[in-house]
Amino acid sequence: MLRSEISPSLNSAKYRSRVRRLSNLFARFLNGCLRAVRRAATDACLLCGGATRDGNPCPACRQALPRLPPSRCPTCAVPTVDGSLCGDCLQRPPAFDSTVAALEYRFPVDAMIRRFKYAGDLATGQALGRLFAEHAAAGGAAPMPELLIPMPLHPARLKARGFNQAAELARLIARQLGIPVSQALCARVRDTPEQAQLSWDERRRNVRGAFSCSRGVDGLHAAVVDDVLTTGATLNELARALKRCGAARVSAWVVARTVPD
Ligand SMILES: [Zn+2]
Ligand SMILES: [Zn+2]
Structure with a gap:
């Protein structure tokens, strides 16, 4: 049949x-x-597939990763001619006091961060966290903060993405450097549209009142951990909330920083 x-x-x-x-x-x-x-x-390098150890990029790929020039704005880490404050920080001093960025946000770092954030590749996230921790431990982050705070994600975003990339990074960095981390002290109370298409002023308005923090940060030097720093508007708003709750100093700890043309 x-x-x-x-x-x-x-x-x-x-x-x-x-x-x-x-x-x-x-x-x-x-x-x-x-x-x-x-x-x-085989523990292959996540960038070139060559041999490596412990899930880190191979020595050649690490060497080729884009780093920020040594001469940077002490507040926001944007490259400046002689390491002085940049024009933006002079004109409108942000609420955060300093920025530590391990890498420049361009290829292949941008692709690694997207793979971690949007495709949920946690191995790549761990490699990025280790790169940051090494940079901080090698003296890139003095003075060391007393507390790490991951950039909070609004519960609706968290539900959609399934994880908070900043919290994953902060946990790993905290473990590597022996600094306490707290996810409970700050919350994102207002969901805001994506910032990418907005101007600086629009970004600043867009995130107004987006965070709430508790007095648990009173008198402390806290570092806010995030994957990328672009204009710093979101970070500035969280730093404002932390300072209102008594934080003595707020640092930005980001894996990568964009450099304007
Ligand atoms: Zn490689
Ligand atoms: Zn600056």
Whole structure:
């Protein structure tokens, strides 16, 4: 008996295309699993696939990672000619006191951060956290803060993304450097639209009143941990909230900083 006689619908074009779609999906899923297993088994560099150890980029790739020039604004870490305050910080001093950024936000750092943040690749996030912790431990972060605070994500965003990338980074950095971390002292109480398309003033208005903090930060030097620093408007708003609650000093600890053209 022919199959078409039993169930003619099995031969329909719609059914065949559904099977093809499902088998494509399954093949992609299998490929992803195989890549993850291969990476774990050989401990390949997440940038070039070459040999490395402990999930870190290989020595050649680490060497090639974009770093910020040594001469930077002491407050926001934007490159300046002689390490003096930049024009923006002179004109409108932000509520945070200093910025520590391990890397410049451009290729391949931008791709690594996107892979971590939007594709949920935690191994890449851990590699980024370790790169920051090494930079801080090597003297890039003196004076050391007494407390790390991950940039809070609004509960709606957290639900959509499934994890807070800043909290993952902060936990790892805290462990590596032996500094306490607290996720409970600050909260994002207002969800705000994406900042990317907005001007600096719009960004500043956009995040007004977005955070609430507790007095647990009173008298402390706190460092806010985040993945990227762009204009600093969000960070400035959280630093304002921390200072209102008595924080003595607020540092920005970011894996990467964008450098304006
Ligand atoms: Zn490599
Ligand atoms: Zn500055």
